[in-house]
Amino acid sequence: MIETQGLGKIYGRGLYALRGLNLTIDKGEFVFLTGPSGAGKSTLLRLLLLQETPTEGEVIVAGRNLSRLSRHEVQAYRRTVGFVFQDFKLIPTKTVFENVSFALRVLGTAVEQQRRRTYQVLKWVGLQHRLNSFPEELSGGEQQRVAIARALVNEPQLVLADEPTGNLDPDLSLEIMNLFREINAGGTTVVVATHDRELIKWVGRRVVQLEHGQLAGLAEAPK
Amino acid sequence: MIETQGLGKIYGRGLYALRGLNLTIDKGEFVFLTGPSGAGKSTLLRLLLLQETPTEGEVIVAGRNLSRLSRHEVQAYRRTVGFVFQDFKLIPTKTVFENVSFALRVLGTAVEQQRRRTYQVLKWVGLQHRLNSFPEELSGGEQQRVAIARALVNEPQLVLADEPTGNLDPDLSLEIMNLFREINAGGTTVVVATHDRELIKWVGRRVVQLEHGQLAGLAEAPK
Amino acid sequence: MTALGYAFAEAWTSIRRAGRSAAVSIGTIAVAFITLGGFLMASVNVQRVLDRWLESAEVSVYLVDELPDEVRTALELHLRQQPIVAAVEFVSKEKALARFEADFPELQDVATAVPQNPFPAAFEVRLRPEEAGGPDVDELTAGLSGRDGVADVRYDRRWLTRLTNVVRTAQLAAAVIAGVLMLGAGFTVAAVVRLSLHARRGEIDIMQLVGAPFSYIRGPFIVEGLLLGGAGAIVAVAVVALAYTAAARWLGPDLAGFIGVAQLQFLGLREAVVMVGGGFGVGAAAGTVASRSAR
Amino acid sequence: MTALGYAFAEAWTSIRRAGRSAAVSIGTIAVAFITLGGFLMASVNVQRVLDRWLESAEVSVYLVDELPDEVRTALELHLRQQPIVAAVEFVSKEKALARFEADFPELQDVATAVPQNPFPAAFEVRLRPEEAGGPDVDELTAGLSGRDGVADVRYDRRWLTRLTNVVRTAQLAAAVIAGVLMLGAGFTVAAVVRLSLHARRGEIDIMQLVGAPFSYIRGPFIVEGLLLGGAGAIVAVAVVALAYTAAARWLGPDLAGFIGVAQLQFLGLREAVVMVGGGFGVGAAAGTVASRSAR
Numbered sequence A, B: 001m002i003e004t005q006g007l008g009k010i011y012g013r014g015l016y017a018l019r020g021l022n023l024t025i026d027k028g029e030f031v032f033l034t035g036p037s038g039a040g041k042s043t044l045l046r047l048l049l050l051q052e053t054p055t056e057g058e059v060i061v062a063g064r065n066l067s068r069l070s071r072h073e074v075q076a077y078r079r080t081v082g083f084v085f086q087d088f089k090l091i092p093t094k095t096v097f098e099n100v101s102f103a104l105r106v107l108g109t110a111v112e113q114q115r116r117r118t119y120q121v122l123k124w125v126g127l128q129h130r131l132n133s134f135p136e137e138l139s140g141g142e143q144q145r146v147a148i149a150r151a152l153v154n155e156p157q158l159v160l161a162d163e164p165t166g167n168l169d170p171d172l173s174l175e176i177m178n179l180f181r182e183i184n185a186g187g188t189t190v191v192v193a194t195h196d197r198e199l200i201k202w203v204g205r206r207v208v209q210l211e212h213g214q215l216a217g218l219a220e221a222p223k
Numbered sequence C, D: 001m002t003a004l005g006y007a008f009a010e011a012w013t014s015i016r017r018a019g020r021s022a023a024v025s026i027g028t029i030a031v032a033f034i035t036l037g038g039f040l041m042a043s044v045n046v047q048r049v050l051d052r053w054l055e056s057a058e059v060s061v062y063l064v065d066e067l068p069d070e071v072r073t074a075l076e077l078h079l080r081q082q083p084i085v086a087a088v089e090f091v092s093k094e095k096a097l098a099r100f101e102a103d104f105p106e107l108q109d110v111a112t113a114v115p116q117n118p119f120p121a122a123f124e125v126r127l128r129p130e131e132a133g134g135p136d137v138d139e140l141t142a143g144l145s146g147r148d149g150v151a152d153v154r155y156d157r158r159w160l161t162r163l164t165n166v167v168r169t170a171q172l173a174a175a176v177i178a179g180v181l182m183l184g185a186g187f188t189v190a191a192v193v194r195l196s197l198h199a200r201r202g203e204i205d206i207m208q209l210v211g212a213p214f215s216y217i218r219g220p221f222i223v224e225g226l227l228l229g230g231a232g233a234i235v236a237v238a239v240v241a242l243a244y245t246a247a248a249r250w251l252g253p254d255l256a257g258f259i260g261v262a263q264l265q266f267l268g269l270r271e272a273v274v275m276v277g278g279g280f281g282v283g284a285a286a287g288t289v290a291s292r293s294a295r
Ligand SMILES: Nc1ncnc2c1ncn2[C@@H]1O[C@H](COP(=O)(O)OP(=O)(O)OP(=O)(O)O)[C@@H](O)[C@H]1O
Pocket: A011, A012, A013, A016, A017, A035, A036, A037, A038, A039, A040, A041, A042, A043, A044, A086, B136, B137, B138, B139, B140, B141, B142, B167, B168
């Protein structure tokens, strides 16, 4: 599903945020991405979404080289990816419902189905009672769950989640992970960047560890 | 140091975010605030900073009823509090150095001392090499550490930290907690809202648990 | 179609939620257009005055005394056939004397002291305004001078040429100023829409990251610019219309006497439509620019 | 002092970092002031033309023939002593005839046909512009009519009263329009500064939560507004000055002939200073409003 070859990223100031990364993630895999602060986890995920362009190397997702996509193909590609941003990136001028249903709207889904599916996903994350709130009226954890709902609403082939439980209590975190596992069981590839060792232990999947922008260790977690 | 009497907060929509809270925190104490997402942790901390005004009840900090302060007294009071916001609240148009030194600047600290102290605090959180970056050029954890540095830079009497390690890896989280402990050892009262049970266990201090805006249990943690 | 409906619905929601900020934007755009509209109205009216002046441009063709009627009629016909001539009036010797006496009453003595009427009969030829002061007039006067029965041709060329130059200059200046004001109004509308939407640029990035097609991202911004600009222009036209009504009521009589035009004239329908259309257009363009993504 | 220095330093940094956005704001403010400045320049010049016209308002005092010199001198003295009189010129019978011949060459015959010079000598009295058309003039003419040696007093009161009315109306209209433009410019500056700073309102809240005193929070915003507004106004004055230079060079000769004033006049120093001051003031006020905290 995902293959990176010698992937590197240098931001303006000249330091490698990511360097010579060769990584393969199979279709239907559930992978944790971990490593200290500033290791390059978010950078890797951003490159997978094409939010940033690589400085060197290639990213191949579902057999297609991301750097060769046209603008329209990029849009179409992003619509098949569910992304939970580390800073949520909710649209402040839209309500919870609008923020989530927007991802369906751009797919041209019928209005009635938009409504139904949005409600369903918000129920999964326990926010069905906050449909008409604006993001700034939510607690940190509630905002994070809206971001998760938006990533899952259009049944993506690939879910990329950047620290999706940083603002959630342990019980909720496990619930969210169960949600990810269910989606993963349906064939969706899931990549989760997290610092939460408990969570990684509990879910028990493959862990990719980054350090200073490079792979630090590849460990097959116990099944 | 902190005393709340029948403290309650209702946001616009009519639900209690906090209800009838009676809580006492002594001077020099180190208290963890925990509870599920939406329990009211941030609301309580916001009330302590006067970021919100209580709907009912009183907040008394250092012997003074917060709702009776004049605008100038509010400013002076806030300058004695170090606050780590859950969403960081860094000023996007200022550099890391400016964001942190600003808290000293408003105290009228001499420029040379501003410079020295800011550098020192940024070194504590491991960001002395990113002085001139803007917040959006930092990773999530780096931004969070800038927020922590800003809270500590002016040696406040009271530190209120809302989920200060949600974006940090476990090792860094412990380092930050050690920092808080050191500051606490110097006489500063510290209140930390967190979901991280490991951290609470490791630090081993009093825990205040909130649920649906009310106290769920008061537990003296083992010394 | 769906995207269009979506764009309008979104834009409307956004303007409604923006509230005061949107009102400030519309107001500022209106101010720009009021300035432009006010200037256009003023210049339309000044133009009418100048036209009136030019309309009264006359060539006097003095006739020799005791001219046979058929020569006079032939001359009149000749004059009327000229393309640059708008009207021809015959002034007899008696009428010329009467006019002089009326115009210069203090010289009554002079007129009566003269044994016989010294004033010649004349054709007063009114020219088409657009020709007055032009080269064709020179041709006409030159041609007339040699003709049978014509004693003299007088045409206050110097004065008229000067007036024509001034009018031309004024028209040029007015066009330049109108152009500058138009640019200025456009610039203001664009700047205001851009500033209004700039704050929401983050949204565009977010939408792009969610994979929204450009039409979904930019549509609402473009429509919002369109609506802000159009609303501003409509407010402006309304304000100018009100100002016109007020001016016509209170200043009308005074001004009308001076400018020699029966009534103040409002902006033409065309100008009003152009203004409102311009508002919509500039707003939409500004929305397009403002919604141009960072990447 | 520290807070002030801080405010300026911060504002400057902010404008520098805002880059294009700040340039757009300054440009828009400049457009507003250019409109105002252009109008002021136009109306200063029109005012001069009207003054010139009023200056040429004259009362003609026709004298009886064969007036003894001492009566004439006494009359002249009397006229010069009137407070509303600006200048007195004596026109002899000969000069009057010469003028008539020059003005009406086609009536040469008439003049020569008359046995003796029919034109009376006269004093031509120029009035102070501010008095022309006023009630004091009536008093003067009435007083003169009965005087020894005076044959007739002519004063084209109707025409002058009308002109005076028009001038007064025009002045009123100009004042109203200037006021509206001033308000419009102020509104535009305020709106632009407000929109520029609105996006950064979050910063204000953050600063407040850190316990910053108001002077530290609002100072930079107010100074930024001040600088944006002032810069816009300065740009505007510069543009108007350039436009004036261009107009004076290319249109000056034509216009000067028409308006009868030797030269176009630039905005007075006072107007320029008021404009720039207004820019600074409105900008600062807008910054103050924009930085008003949500709470
Ligand atoms: N826009 C940017 N400009 C410059 N440097 C950047 C930018 N974004 C990230 N970086 C730097 O790149 C490095 C990797 O950042 P990244 O966000 O990938 O880290 P991370 O592993 O997600 O860390 P965290 O756990 O703190 O979120 C960091 O040192 C960061 O400061």
